[in-house]
Amino acid sequence: xxxxxxxxxxxxxxxxxxxxxxxxxxxxxxxxxxxxxxxxxxxxxxxxxxxxxxxxxxxxxxxxxxxxxxxxxxxxxxxxxxxxxxxxxxxxxxxxxxxxxxxxxxxxxxxxxxxxxxxxxxxxxxxxxxxxxxxxxxxxxxxxxxxxxxxxxxxxxxxxxxxxxxxxxxxxxxxxxxxxxxxxxxxxxxxxxxxxxxxxxxxxxxxxxxxxxxxxxxxxxxxxxxxxxxxxxxxxxxxxxxxxxxxxxxxxxxxxxxxxxxxxxxxxxxxxxxxxxxxxxxxxxxxxxxxxxxxxxxxxxxx
Amino acid sequence: xxxxxxxxxxxxxxxxxxxxxxxxxxxxxxxxxxxxxxxxxxxxxxxxxxxxxxxxxxxxxxxxxxxxxxxxxxxxxxxxxxxxxxxxxxxxxxxxxxxxxxxxxxxxxxxxxxxxxxxxxxxxxxxxxxxxxxxxxxxxxxxxxxxxxxxxxxxxxxxxxxxxxxxxxxxxxxxxxxxxxxxxxxxxxxxxxxxxxxxxxxxxxxxxxxxxxxxxxxxxxxxxxxxxxxxxxxxxxxxxxxxxxxxxxxxxxxxxxxxxxxxxxxxxxxxxxxxxxxxxxxxxxxxxxxxxxxxxxxxxxxx
Numbered sequence: 043x044x045x046x047x048x049x050x051x052x053x054x055x056x057x058x059x060x061x062x063x064x065x066x067x068x069x070x071x072x073x074x075x076x077x078x079x080x081x082x083x084x085x086x087x088x089x090x091x092x093x094x095x096x097x098x099x100x101x102x103x104x105x106x107x108x109x110x111x112x113x114x115x116x117x118x119x120x121x122x123x124x125x126x127x128x129x130x131x132x133x134x135x136x137x138x139x140x141x142x143x144x145x146x147x148x149x150x151x152x153x154x155x156x157x158x159x160x161x162x163x164x165x166x167x168x169x170x171x172x173x174x175x176x177x178x179x180x181x182x183x184x185x186x187x188x189x190x191x192x193x194x195x196x197x198x199x200x201x202x203x204x205x206x207x208x209x210x211x212x213x214x215x216x217x218x219x220x221x222x223x224x225x226x227x228x229x230x231x232x233x234x235x236x237x238x239x240x241x242x243x244x245x246x247x248x249x250x251x252x253x254x255x256x257x258x259x260x261x262x263x264x265x266x267x268x269x270x271x272x273x274x275x276x277x278x279x280x281x282x283x284x285x286x287x288x289x290x291x292x293x294x295x296x297x298x299x300x301x302x303x304x305x306x307x308x309x310x311x312x313x314x315x316x317x318x319x320x321x322x323x324x325x326x327x328x329x330x331x332x333x334x335x336x337x338x339x340x341x342x343x344x345x
Numbered sequence: 346x347x348x349x350x351x352x353x354x355x356x357x358x359x360x361x362x363x364x365x366x367x368x369x370x371x372x373x374x375x376x377x378x379x380x381x382x383x384x385x386x387x388x389x390x391x392x393x394x395x396x397x398x399x400x401x402x403x404x405x406x407x408x409x410x411x412x413x414x415x416x417x418x419x420x421x422x423x424x425x426x427x428x429x430x431x432x433x434x435x436x437x438x439x440x441x442x443x444x445x446x447x448x449x450x451x452x453x454x455x456x457x458x459x460x461x462x463x464x465x466x467x468x469x470x471x472x473x474x475x476x477x478x479x480x481x482x483x484x485x486x487x488x489x490x491x492x493x494x495x496x497x498x499x500x501x502x503x504x505x506x507x508x509x510x511x512x513x514x515x516x517x518x519x520x521x522x523x524x525x526x527x528x529x530x531x532x533x534x535x536x537x538x539x540x541x542x543x544x545x546x547x548x549x550x551x552x553x554x555x556x557x558x559x560x561x562x563x564x565x566x567x568x569x570x571x572x573x574x575x576x577x578x579x580x581x582x583x584x585x586x587x588x589x590x591x592x593x594x595x596x597x598x599x600x601x602x603x604x605x606x607x608x609x610x611x612x613x614x615x616x617x618x619x620x621x622x623x624x625x626x627x628x629x630x631x632x633x634x635x636x637x638x639x640x641x642x643x644x645x646x647x648x
Binding site: 255 | 518519520521522523544545546547548550551554555558575578579580581582586589592593596597598622625626627629630631632633
């Protein structure tokens with residue numbers, strides 16, 4: 043099982059507070075020691091669009107790389123790709139959505155236009171390219187998204203030459219049954235497929251079990267400390283927490299190679315900038331457990 | 346699918362703030378209109394042990410019953426049973442745990458002693474009796490609990506004459522794999538079996554899907570607004586939220602008959618007394634969604 047840690051990019055771009063570059067570097071360095079296979083550490087998007095990640099070059103220049111860990115970055119276009127490659131990104135990610143309306147609002151392009159923008163990026167890239175297909179099950183504007191629409195976008199990206207795909211439930215509203223309906227249509231695929239779940243409605247772990255247990259999906263994106271929140275509902279849960287996903291998988295006998303305590307500790311680097319506590323279940327348990335571990339005995343509180 | 350709403354009892358006994366009796370009555374009355382099959386509305390335990398529920402008689406006297414809804418109460422002994430029956434409880438619940446250590450700390454009795462206390466209760470009860478078996482997978486003191494130990498307690502309760510059982514992951518740490526190991530041992534059972542999941546580690550929904558999808562379990566306990574918290578870790582999640590469980594099941598095609606909006610509204614009656622916001626995913630989504638429903642367009646926040 044491979045965990046792709048997305049907190050420094052997908053997490054921080056959705057947090058309101060600005061995190062100093064030095065703390066981002068410390069965060070990425072801590073994540074590099076957790077055992078995750080890959081970390082998407084920033085986005086080479088225009089600072090006008092995502093000011094939180096305007097220090098992308100500085101983050102890449104400042105980190106200490108852990109051997110074997112892939113350090114990737116999101117790029118929106120050729121200019122972003124040039125910046126990412128100059129910064130030494132091991133992999134780049136391109137982004138589109140299965141929903142036309144979402145693309146129009148989010149990146150001001152039709153899905154076709156967004157894919158055409160990637161053509162030179164994918165052709166010229168000297169590093170592997172990951173293709174994100176977001177709003178793969180629900181769209182905040184169009185409601186349900188047809189699995190065939192997702193398949194269509196995936197096939198175009200594969201034709202352009204992406205090396206892998208990450209299929210995202212951006213809204214975080216998918217149920218296991220809807221995940222099955224999607225995977226029944228989009229699998230098998232000519233390139234490896236990762237899934238990227240948000241936990242907005244509390245079903246992300248159930249969805250991961252469905253995808254892994256029934257379809258053999260072995261790569262999941264997740265965010266340490268559940269960093270990121272939900273851009274569609276203030277205060278709601280966003281990305282599935284790395285530590286919660288790994289805890290659940292480990293408890294079911296899956297080897298992830300990820301050190302849970304190290305993930306929770308890594309998230310603490312960012313906690314002071316969140317304006318709230320770490321949002322993962324495991325983070326809450328570790329923070330709230332009585333120091334003597336006696337578990338609240340004698341509380342008369344059954345079940 | 347039958348939902349047993351436990352927020353007024355299992356939820357409120359774990360909340361620190363005192364809720365006025367009138368608000369409890371309003372809460373139960375609101376829950377009675379949500380479509381849940383049954384509501385455990387209080388506990389006839391000594392006020393010395395659970396002061397939050399010392400108004401059990403007044404709550405029963407004050408509620409307006411919805412036709413078809415079962416109003417039940419937890420009772421610890423014959424005295425509690427007499428109070429419950431005098432109050433007009435439609436069903437009573439008795440409580441023990443599969444873990445000896447948990448019973449010792451929680452109710453100051455061995456498991457055998459706790460079961461013996463129920464013998465006259467079950468024999469004399471004029472209403473159906475539900476038997477809780479808590480710490481069925483993990484114990485806060487003993488770690489893993491053997492499925493055979495759970496089966497042993499279940500068989501004794503069935504021998505004494507309980508009409509149904511509710512098997513609880515009290516710690517909220519069970520994984521779907523552990524749920525399977527338990528159900529493989531304890532099913533089939535001579536009386537109906539409900540499951541009672543806590544969401545401490547974020548796996549409750551996944552566990553419910555496993556129990557329903559693979560084993561046909563069709564009754565789950567849950568708590569409106571995720572009321573209750575976790576007695577073993579301050580701030581951590583406790584009971585699975587009724588609205589999150591129902592949302593997940595409904596999205597997978599299960600008919601529960603429960604009105605999601607009505608559950609969220611019911612929980613709001615209690616929210617002012619929590620010292621925090623409603624803890625369910627759905628409650629957070631509904632609270633945080635932008636009023637114009639535009640979903641944060643143009644945020645440049647992919648995946």
